[in-house]
Amino acid sequence: SPDGKRITFSEGGTIWTLDPERSTFTRVSAGSEPRVGFPCWSPDSKHIYYRSSEGIRERSADGEGAPRLLPNTGTSDYPSSFTPDGQTMALLRLSPDTGGDIFVTPTAGGEVKPFLVTRAYEGGPQISPDGHWLLYVSNESGRMEVFLRPMSGPDRKWSVSSEGGMQTL
Numbered sequence: 001s002p003d004g005k006r007i008t009f010s011e012g013g014t015i016w017t018l019d020p021e022r023s024t025f026t027r028v029s030a031g032s033e034p035r036v037g038f039p040c041w042s043p044d045s046k047h048i049y050y051r052s053s054e055g056i057r058e059r060s061a062d063g064e065g066a067p068r069l070l071p072n073t074g075t076s077d078y079p080s081s082f083t084p085d086g087q088t089m090a091l092l093r094l095s096p097d098t099g100g101d102i103f104v105t106p107t108a109g110g111e112v113k114p115f116l117v118t119r120a121y122e123g124g125p126q127i128s129p130d131g132h133w134l135l136y137v138s139n140e141s142g143r144m145e146v147f148l149r150p151m152s153g154p155d156r157k158w159s160v161s162s163e164g165g166m167q168t169l
Contacts, residue, residue, distance in 0.1 A: 001045040006061065008048050010037040015050050017061055026063045040079040042107070043086040049079040049107075056091065058107070071109045081127045082107070083151075090115065090125035090134065098122075102136060116149070124167070127151065137166055 001008070007018045008028070013036045015029040028048050029036050035053040041061070042049065049058045055073030059065065076094040086107060093103050093112075099121030105112040116122050120140035127134055134149045146165035149157045 001041050001061070002043055003045040005045070008039040008041060008061070010039055010050070013037070015039045015048060015059075017048070017063075026061075028059050028061065028063050029057070030067055035075060038078045040081070040089075043082050043084060049089065051075075051078050056089075070105065070107070072105065072112045077103075077112075080125045083127055084129060084131045090127055092123045092125065099139075102134070135160070 005019065005021070007020065009016055009018070013032040013034050014027060015036060017026045017028055029050065033053055035051060037051050039048050039050045046061055047058050048061050049056055053075060054069055055075065056070045056077050056079050057067040058070060059067040078092040079089055080092055081090050082088065088104050089107050091103050091105065092100050094100050098117065098119055100123040101114065102116040102122050102125045103112050104115045116136070118140065120138050122136055122138045124137045125134055126136070132151055134151050135146065137144050137146055143164045144166045145159055146161040147157045148160050
């Protein structure tokens with residue numbers, strides 16, 4: 001978690017948190033289903049967003065309350081990172097035409113807007129801690145590379161990998 005106190009993981013179609021100090025596990029997702037996975041912490045460490053069979057869900061990290069489905073998300077969406085204020089999420093949306101593209105959506109719910117949609121695969125979007133930059137991977141060169149773009153718009157980019165790259169964390 002961003003506060004460094006807990007770990008989240010997916011196991012057998014269920015999202016869990018682990019508090020290593022107390023050696024306790026908390027079940028976050030309601031059930032067990034094959035499509036549940038890819039947990040992602042909110043910046044304040046209070047919520048976990050994850051992929052489900054209906055779309056991206058959000059739930060309190062302590063497992064309390066009912067999970068909330070983010071409007072306009074679907075089974076091809078994967079939560080990835082957030083702006084520092086937690087108001088906007090970057091996500092990967094798989095597509096049969098392009099492989100994957102980067103979209104953004106308000107965490108309170110709303111329109112899912114394209115951020116970077118090309119004929120190449122783009123994925124793994126990570127927003128910088130100051131909220132000004134987006135790090136991501138793309139195969140636009142014919143192999144996977146890591147790129148950096150300003151969050152203010154996809155008009156400029158810089159390659160930050162020299163021999164290929166697949167991870168942005």
